Amino acid sequence: MEQTFVMIKPDGVQRGLVGEIIGRFEKKGFTLKGLKLITVDRHFAEQHYADLSAKPFFNGLVEYIISGPVAAMVWEGKNVVTTGRKIIGATNPADSAPGTIRGDYAIDIGRNVIHGSDSVESGKKEIALWFPEGIAEWRSSLHSWIYE
Numbered sequence: 001m002e003q004t005f006v007m008i009k010p011d012g013v014q015r016g017l018v019g020e021i022i023g024r025f026e027k028k029g030f031t032l033k034g035l036k037l038i039t040v041d042r043h044f045a046e047q048h049y050a051d052l053s054a055k056p057f058f059n060g061l062v063e064y065i066i067s068g069p070v071a072a073m074v075w076e077g078k079n080v081v082t083t084g085r086k087i088i089g090a091t092n093p094a095d096s097a098p099g100t101i102r103g104d105y106a107i108d109i110g111r112n113v114i115h116g117s118d119s120v121e122s123g124k125k126e127i128a129l130w131f132p133e134g135i136a137e138w139r140s141s142l143h144s145w146i147y148e
């Protein structure tokens with residue numbers, strides 16, 4: 001089953017949005033396979049965002065991510081990468097539809113509350129980076145109520 005890496009950024013944790021965000025993924029029917037609150041250092045944040053290292057906002061982005069604890073998660077389910085990105089909304093909250101997480105809870109692109117992997121491949125890389133210890137092995141007993 002497909003997996004994605006989702007991170008509630010420091011602003012989302014500070015603003016008390018962890019429960020709300022987890023609830024949205026849970027209620028959709030996705031399965032929580034990994035979860036931890038962690039403050040990462042500069043080197044780690046630079047690794048996570050390595051693809052963006054040439055961008056003018058890179059340093060500010062790294063400062064933002066290391067500014068406090070983040071809630072790192074692995075979610076599992078059919079099409080969870082693409083559907084997860086839809087639940088999250090567009091990168092710039094100004095372009096995110098109401099009903100999405102960023103559309104409902106964010107205003108500025110540099111304080112957009114949440115990260116979600118953009119492909120199955122980057123999901124695998126990000127899960128390996130953030131959860132080197134591995135993730136939970138379990139299958140929800142709701143499976144047959146969610147999948148036909």
Ligand code: IDP
Nearest residue numbers: 052057061090091109110111112114115116118
């Ligand atoms: P994504 O998070 O929707 O996948 P990316 O393009 O991968 O968007 O950018 C990663 C993160 O970098 C964004 O979520 C946002 O926090 C930040 N970011 C992207 N573009 C800008 C910008 O123009 N100014 C400031 N921060 C930005």
Ligand code: MG
Nearest residue numbers: 115116117118
């Ligand atoms: Mg991205």
